[in-house]
Amino acid sequence: MNIFKHLTLLFLLSQALLFAAEPIKPIPKTIEYDRKKAELGKLLFMDPQLSSDKSVACVSCHSFEHGGADPRPVSIGVHGVTGNVNAPTVYNSYFNFRQFWNGRAKDLKEQASGPLHNPIEMGMVTKEVEKYLRSNGYYRKVFQDIYKKEPTHDDALDAIAEFEKALITPDCKFDRFLRGETELSESEKRGYRLFKTLGCATCHNGINVGGNSFQKMGLIFPYPWKESFPDRYHITGTPDDKNVYKVPTLRNIALTAPYFHDGSVPTLELALQKMAYHNLGFDLSAEEVRDLTSFLKSLTGKKPAILLEER
Amino acid sequence: MRWLVLKTTGAIAAALIGIILILFQQNSLKSSFQATQRVSDSLKTLDADYITLQRIVLQASYFPYFDNDAVLNQIKKIRQRLKNLTENRLLRRKDYTKTREELLHAKEEFEAVTKRIHEFLTLNASLKNSSVYLPTLTLKAYDIFDMHNESDRDTVVLLSKINAAIFLTKNALDDSFLEEIKEYKKELERLKTEVEEKDRKRLLQASIGHLTLFLKIFPKFHDDLEAIMKESFQKEIESAIESFFKESKREISHINNLGELFLALYLISITMVLYFIFRSEKENIKLKRVSEKLKRSLITDHLTGLENREAYLSMKQRMNHPALILINIDRFKHINEFYGSKMGDMVLRQSAEILKEIVPxxxxxxxxxxxGDDFGILYEFESKERTEKVIKEIIEEFHKRAMSIDGVAIDISISIGASYATKLFETADMALKVTKSSTRRRYTIYDPSIDVSEKISKNIRALKELKRAIQDKDIIPYFQPIVELEGCTVAKYEALARMRTRKGEILESKEFLDVAKEAKLSGEITAAILHQTLKIASRYDTIFSVNISAGDIMSSYDRKNIFELLKSYRKSASRIVFEIVESEEIEDYDLLGEFIEEVRGFGCKIAIDDFGSGYSNFEKLLQLSVDILKIDGTLIKDIESSEHAQLVVRTIVDFAKTANLETVAEYVHSEGVLLKVQELGIDFGQGHHFGKPLPAEKIERGLNGSG
Structure with missing residues (x-):
């Protein structure tokens, strides 16, 4: 009677033979970037003067202590206005194929412009940004040094993007495992296997364990939709694109609670269960959740080098 | 100089232009070729890149899970390549409008495909999610359903069938199974209503969810995949490649046309430069010719075409041991005066021609x-013998060639002086003068002995010789007949002094008389001649005239000697006529008168020699008691042509007849002169026409002994 089971296993095995290559690639230990620009970008990233009420900086929502993401369910902008979305991590964002939840920015520089001008985030206009930067002797000097001219809005974005490029978190346990430098624990191993057989890896793959495609939240059992969600529907207007988001990276996922675009889930375990329900149509066993959590925790890397070094 | 700079600059400029043009053409061809090659390579690579992208997409669809980065990276790669191509400088040119247009189309097409790929990735992930998770659900079903229960088993079997159908549909990309899957779904939905248990219900519900999803998105997925696999983008690229080849071919032919134009320009500039070079070279040659001509004319004698003294001097400088043969035309002054300078010029010209021919x-x-009439032959000295041989050849050859000018044959002789001493010309000239001063010598090769300083020693030698001749009785008389013109019979003889040298040569008096006079030996000679003549006269009944100079007569010693001789030959003394020569030197006429009286006492007669010549003092001479006037030879010589000579001679003859004096014409050298002197009534004649001076033995044969 176990013949079907065996057949099914054999079938799974035959499929497994097809993907000898790992779907996940380690991130490089270092990345090349323009040091001077990145240092300027770091300064700008942390400068609340770049917001209309001088209360919000980039770093306000992309906390270096919380995996480059916002520990609050949704971000709070100038004048204490709450946003509609949980800020995704700025770490390793360089490796994403597009930026923002719905991928509306093609690169980091384009992305950086968004929150700066969003009235409920930093609420600045180009002229004000330039006026501020030009009034500051230090900025003037540094911009002159790097861009050979007085500060401009565009160059400021360029510097911020260069800084964000440097924000990589290398040498997580899983990367070291991929490079053959270490062994995974049994639980982690089981977790990784589940990650692949449950179908997580069909979306969460590549260098960033995600961030390289769009996917629907709620394939099997729909996820409740709100007009304010920053999904693909906002861009394409196609009903099928409702609740379609850029697949988020799972790197440092253990640090970036709360989870999902709406920051509605406070723990990793709960997030796993929710994903399983909506996209697999089934519940995970406690054992599966434990193993998957172990695996996901192995994706936590080192804090970006540029944040550790004193200027 | 300015021309040279211009010429050189022109040539260099032309060469540079040529090189630049050729390099430019080569370079544009090369760079065009390279740019073309790059673009065509890039286009082909683009095609290949897209095929790779398709392969990656297929892999992504086939493998249960896959690194989507591979797809994205490939998209990025193609996008970058398209961007580079549309921004390519070559393709931005007007020549490639069509290619670029097609590339922009391709780019649009690619963006559309990219959109499809993103959609495909989303759908693909969902499908895989289901196709991976459905078997997982089936495995779970083994645990949840009771495999011993038939209806439960059917449910699991159904789930397995669904797995197989999904697997086939997805991997074979075959829509035909969708209907079957729909049936399975209905079956599952029916089964779901039959199960009560929550777990079972959930499992079936999830399976239905996956099937619903699969049925919903598979057609779309299939569509996307087909669109990606379709060759529309590739076709765009291919037509871009085709247009590119067409357009690049046209561009290269443009460059080639341009190259031909450059070549033509280059050839024109080269031709122009060549023309300028040729022209200025021609002018140069002309200038060179003129200057050469001028130079030649400076060193050329225009009359004869021979080189002149300047050329001689510069040539001499360049020689190691020069030898010079100096040739002078004899009596050239006479030729010039006689025939005119025009003729003289022609003589010079012909002489030059002859010399050119005969110099070996x-x-x-x-x-x-x-x-004026001096020619020089300059050559490297080798030996005196050779020089002598050459000179002899020249003289002989020159003599052989009769010179004829305007049909008139002119007998030209030459004298030569040669030298190879340091002061070449001066010494050769000295040698020439030696030749000239001798009647017999035709040439002289300079040696120090003919130098002036050496002349003294020569004179001393001559004096010694003279003294010896007097001592040895080698001063001998030669006799020339004096003819009575009326009957043309020899009436008497004039004794002329000759000197027999030791070698037996006979010298005429002019060759030793100067020396003799200088040494006061002239009287000795007169005495010697008188003595021998008296001896001969004693044997023949014929009159003999003997020359006596004024100087002899003035010398008491000589006078005494003459008187002694006359006394010794008293019998033949009356057959002697004293011809007083050099009467212009007479200083004491009284003494002369006394001498004449004295010799008359012996029966001698007196003649005045050279009467009528420039300085003769007629009056004083005629006061003397003389018997005969010998008319000056120079008057007779020209008697035929010279009116003046005729007049003078006629006067003398008239006077002589009146004074009852005999007249003698000397230098009768021709029949014409003879007739003339006969016509003038001169009594006697003397000259080569009648006979040359001969030694005593020869005339004695024609004389009758007188006892």
């Missing part, structure tokens, strides 16, 4: 005209 080629000599 082995001598490697240069011939010059060095003065």
């Amino acid at each position: 080629p082995y001598l490697n000599a240069n011939i010059y005209r060095l003065g």
